[in-house]
Structures are given as C-alpha cells and as structure tokens.
Amino acid sequence: MEFKKESVDIKYEIGDDIGRGQFATVKRCREKQTGSEFAAKFIRKRRGGGRRGAKLEDIQREIEILTETNHRNIINLYEVYETNREIILILELVDGGELFEHLSERDKLCEEEASSFIKQILDGVEHLHSKHIAHLDLKPENILLQDRGSTAVKLIDFGLSRKIAPKQDVRAMMGTAEFVAPEVVSYEPLSVATDMWSIGVLTYILLSGASPFLGENQQDTYHNITSLNYQFDEEYFDGTSELAKDFIQNLLVKDQRKRATIYECLKHPWIKHYLNHYQS
Numbered sequence: 001m002e003f004k005k006e007s008v009d010i011k012y013e014i015g016d017d018i019g020r021g022q023f024a025t026v027k028r029c030r031e032k033q034t035g036s037e038f039a040a041k042f043i044r045k046r047r048g049g050g051r052r053g054a055k056l057e058d059i060q061r062e063i064e065i066l067t068e069t070n071h072r073n074i075i076n077l078y079e080v081y082e083t084n085r086e087i088i089l090i091l092e093l094v095d096g097g098e099l100f101e102h103l104s105e106r107d108k109l110c111e112e113e114a115s116s117f118i119k120q121i122l123d124g125v126e127h128l129h130s131k132h133i134a135h136l137d138l139k140p141e142n143i144l145l146q147d148r149g150s151t152a153v154k155l156i157d158f159g160l161s162r163k164i165a166p167k168q169d170v171r172a173m174m175g176t177a178e179f180v181a182p183e184v185v186s187y188e189p190l191s192v193a194t195d196m197w198s199i200g201v202l203t204y205i206l207l208s209g210a211s212p213f214l215g216e217n218q219q220d221t222y223h224n225i226t227s228l229n230y231q232f233d234e235e236y237f238d239g240t241s242e243l244a245k246d247f248i249q250n251l252l253v254k255d256q257r258k259r260a261t262i263y264e265c266l267k268h269p270w271i272k273h274y275l276n277h278y279q280s
C-alpha cells in the first residue's frame with residue numbers, strides 16, 4: 001500500500017481521541033466528501049537513535065499484515081499517510097467499545113454468549129493462522145465490538161503481530177503479562193500456538209470474570225504461567241459446564257506442540273454445540 005504524502009486533513013476531518021497505544025493515538029475521523037466515519041491511528045516514527053517512537057519496520061509489518069488480511073472479525077485498513085514525524089493509518093471505525101467493557105456491565109457472561117464471542121475470535125484468528133500470521137497480543141482491549149449493543153467482534157492492534165512460517169525461530173519478550181504464553185515468559189520460540197494460549201486465558205475470564213494467572217506482581221504472574229498454576233475455583237466456576245472447562249484445558253497447555261490448534265478449537269463441541277443456539 002502506498003504511503004500518501006499529502007496532508008490527511010485535506011480528505012479527513014480529525015476528531016476526538018478514542019484510544020492510545022504506546023507510540024500511537026487513535027482518533028475518530030470523518031471523510032469530508034462522504035461524511036463516512038473512520039478511525040485514524042497516528043503512529044510516531046522513531047527519529048535518529050532515540051527510543052521514542054515506533055520503528056519503521058514494525059509499522060510496516062503491521063501495515064503488511066493489515067493489507068494481507070480480509071475478514072469480518074479483523075479490522076480493515078483503507079489508507080496510509082506519512083509525514084516526517086508520523087505514519088497515519090486510516091482504519092474501519094469500531095464503535096462498540098472493548099468486549100470487556102461490555103463484560104464489566106455483566107460481571108460474567110452466560111456460556112452461550114461467551115461461546116459466541118469466542119467463536120468470532122476463533123474465526124478471525126483462523127484467518128490469521130491460515131496465513132501463518134500470529135497476532136501475539138490477544139487481550140481484552142484488542143477485542144472490540146462493532147457497535148453499541150452489537151455482538152459483532154473485531155480484532156485490532158497488530159503492532160506486535162508477526163508472520164511466523166512453520167519451524168521459523170521467532171523469539172520476543174512482549175505482550176501483556178496476564179495473557180502471555182509460557183514460551184514468551186521463557187523467551188523460547190513463538191508460533192501461532194502462542195495465540196491459542198491467550199484464547200484460553202480470554203475464555204477463562206469471559207466465563208468467570210477472574211484472571212487465571214494474575215499474581216500480586218508481574219513476577220508472580222510469570223511464575224503462575226510457567227508453573228501452570230491455575231484452577232477452576234468453585235467460587236467462579238460453579239455451574240460452568242465440563243465442556244467449557246475442557247475447551248480451556250486444551251489451550252492452557254505448556255508444550256505448545258500439544259496445545260489445541262485453531263482448527264481443533266473450531267471443532268470443539270463447546271463451540272459447535274452452542275453454534276446452533278446463538279448465531280453471532
């Protein structure tokens with residue numbers, strides 16, 4: 001995708017902030033010609049030897065991934081602008097807020113609803129994994145709802161995503177402690193299976209409102225992850241089906257080769273069974 005050099009203000013009216021990343025701000029914007037609304041992600045470029053700002057190669061990686069993907073559960077990228085200080089991504093606007101803001105109004109979801117949300121996340125992740133793309137930052141704030149009152153899910157923030165060919169050795173220490181897989185904590189090779197662990201953590205939280213590995217501090221959280229220190233507390237999981245727990249247990253597996261794949265998850269009865277009752 002070409003990086004347009006003219007000012008973004010010619011075509012778009014820039015609105016309020018809707019979200020912030022490490023080196024980026026996401027703002028609402030409106031195309032002047034049509035009145036259509038979009039999200040504009042302003043990413044500060046790293047300049048000189050400094051550490052502030054995003055590396056151009058990381059920005060380009062997200063753009064390549066967003067350009068290659070085309071799926072209803074993955075955010076759509078329309079245009080890219082470049083100034084000497086910033087790269088600006090013009091993206092599909094997602095107005096429903098974070099899935100977990102929706103959850104916080106409910107404390108926890110019934111299994112049909114949780115299964116429907118997870119099914120949509122699985123559909124988006126299946127599209128990524130079929131192209132050997134790992135998201136590597138699947139966490140609640142990167143799962144948005146299309147509109148208020150909608151149950152349509154969109155995955156955002158591909159800032160840490162990587163194309164990882166099978167057998168390729170990619171290591172990195174990144175992501176948010178609560179959701180990272182043991183191989184991230186131990187700085188071992190990552191793969192698309194790293195996303196599957198995060199889906200296990202997300203499912204656990206959607207069903208219980210509790211976070212399986214969260215400790216007093218990052219150290220404790222990492223230790224809980226590498227020692228598989230989690231349980232289905234009766235206090236939170238009373239009444240949760242064995243199928244749902246089996247789905248989670250197939251994902252919170254230390255050896256990534258033994259972890260359920262996206263394809264196995266899509267065939268799991270906890271996903272298939274509820275599909276009939278609760279079309280997303």
Ligand SMILES: COc1cc(-c2ccc3ncc(-c4cccc([C@@H](O)NCCN(C)C)c4)n3n2)ccc1O
Pocket residue numbers: 018019020021024026039041062075091092093094095096097098144156157158159
């Ligand atoms: C943050 O990085 C990305 C954001 C987006 C993106 C695209 C469309 C879009 N519409 C709305 C949002 C967005 C981004 C961040 C936060 C929020 C908002 O839901 N969070 C509300 C804050 N909450 C704590 C009140 C909404 N986005 N974010 C896409 C790619 C990215 O790498």
